[in-house]
Amino acid sequence: MTTTPTYAAQRDEVNAALAEQVPAELLEGFGRIVDAQAAVDYAAQAPKVGDLAPDFTLPDQLGRQVSLAGELEQRPVVLIFYRGEWCPYCNTMLRTYGLRAADFSQRGARLVAVSPQTPDNSLTMAEKHSLAFPVLSDEGGEVIGTYGLKYDVASREVYETAGVDLAKFNGKGGWTLPAPAVFVIDREGTVRFVSVNGDYTQRAEPDEALAALDSLDS
Numbered sequence: 160m161t162t163t164p165t166y167a168a169q170r171d172e173v174n175a176a177l178a179e180q181v182p183a184e185l186l187e188g189f190g191r192i193v194d195a196q197a198a199v200d201y202a203a204q205a206p207k208v209g210d211l212a213p214d215f216t217l218p219d220q221l222g223r224q225v226s227l228a229g230e231l232e233q234r235p236v237v238l239i240f241y242r243g244e245w246c247p248y249c250n251t252m253l254r255t256y257g258l259r260a261a262d263f264s265q266r267g268a269r270l271v272a273v274s275p276q277t278p279d280n281s282l283t284m285a286e287k288h289s290l291a292f293p294v295l296s297d298e299g300g301e302v303i304g305t306y307g308l309k310y311d312v313a314s315r316e317v318y319e320t321a322g323v324d325l326a327k328f329n330g331k332g333g334w335t336l337p338a339p340a341v342f343v344i345d346r347e348g349t350v351r352f353v354s355v356n357g358d359y360t361q362r363a364e365p366d367e368a369l370a371a372l373d374s375l376d377s
Contacts, residue, residue: 196357204307
């Protein structure tokens with residue numbers, strides 16, 4: 160039995176802290192963004208359970224090229240799409256998964272995270288949370304688009320008011336983001352678990368992905 164806090168419990172703490180620290184009008188602006196994104200059926204656009212996961216090759220935080228096919232030659236992959244190191248919910252999620260890295264390793268699986276931010280910002284994310292897995296940069300969002308998760312940010316002024324200039328984080332990707340998602344992919348490249356939600360505060364727990372990995376042998 161793990162004593163690691165769940166993502167949901169930590170998210171609630173993040174929400175409570177933001178409610179105390181962030182002006183109400185800014186919180187309302189982000190609330191409108193969440194509502195608008197939650198109304199988009201990204202799951203309908205993304206690969207489904209039973210589909211072959213689209214292959215890709217992207218640079219990791221140290222500039223090394225990492226391919227999904229290459230990873231799958233050795234082990235199943237838990238593929239995480241996140242928004243960026245500026246996002247407190249992404250920080251919370253990746254830290255939560257990182258703390259459970261041993262549980263994934265025990266099942267022979269590899270965690271791989273993808274965001275639209277530049278390799279330098281991916282390195283910042285990896286170092287900040289001591290992540291022992293690849294943090295890949297999909298600068299331009301081509302892979303994010305292939306997975307049906309890509310969208311253009313409409314409410315730029317809300318982010319800018321919060322001091323977040325996505326163009327600086329994403330480089331040539333500019334103001335595009337992914338809907339957060341988790342895919343469990345078996346060694347044959349078949350998707351065995353999917354969690355996609357336009358509401359970026361909602362994320363799959365590590366235990367959900369671990370249960371999907373446990374089912375691979377059943």
